[in-house]
Amino acid sequence: MKNVIDIDAISDAVETTTPTGFARLGLGPAAMQAIATLGYENPTVVQERSIPILIQGRDAITQAPTGTGKTAAYGLPIVQMLDEREQKTQALVVVPTRELAIQVAAALDVLGKNRRMVTLPVYGGQAYGGQLRSLRTGVQVVVGTPGRLLDHLDRGTLILDCVRMVVLDEADEMLKMGFVEDIEKLLAALPEAHQTVLFSATMPPRIKNLAKQYLNNPEHITIAGGSAVGPDVKQVYYEVNWTDKPRALARILEFE
Ligand code: AMP
8 A cells, every 4th residue: 555644744844824714725615615614724825826816717737745735726726717507518627647636636526516517537447437527527626647548638528618627736746747748638638728737746857848848838836845745745565465455554644
């Protein structure tokens, strides 16, 4: 079992800013209601720096470690820009792994509940049937891995004509995994007018090149550290058979 992250360490790492609250970030009632439901009192640093830029529709390149609240940093602006009456895909979130696709889609589901935002995770290794049915009925936010997204695009089952915002999450990981061409094909299929947001824990030259090519006058946001994980996040992994994963996880949670 890889990357079993210490749960206590995660909550410590979500360092929030001084208690100014979310109110001055410019978020609307639906997003504010979602924040209240989640019990977030103050924005994390990445949220405070990114949300005001993203809700203006601007492109941004954000260097932020994992575990610093970046899902809500782009999730809340997605909730804000969503047109509830439009069933077509309006936001596309591209992530490196199926685990992240599931996790991000679940987080967006919670954030967008008040706007009845329909989110679908699509990733390789999952049967096409359910994905096809959902895509056909209309999904407002699609969260997926590059290969499977491209597959749906080629089959004509993923329509990107109405996408207004694309998020490349963990962009450095996607490049490391060799997804650069898939990402470029996805970006090329987007309508001319769209917002592009790139999140990356590190900023190697290839990420900078990607940003230079596909982002339009982006705001650069850097969250201190620049390491791959938040300063107080301890990452541990244990190797176990996959059938033992739930039991092993339960033991770790009990122990911690
Ligand atoms: P992420 O980096 O998006 O994976 O978020 C890491 C964890 O921080 C998740 O469990 C979030 O629910 C939590 N989180 C995100 N934003 C806040 C906030 N403003 N206040 C408290 N917890 C938060």
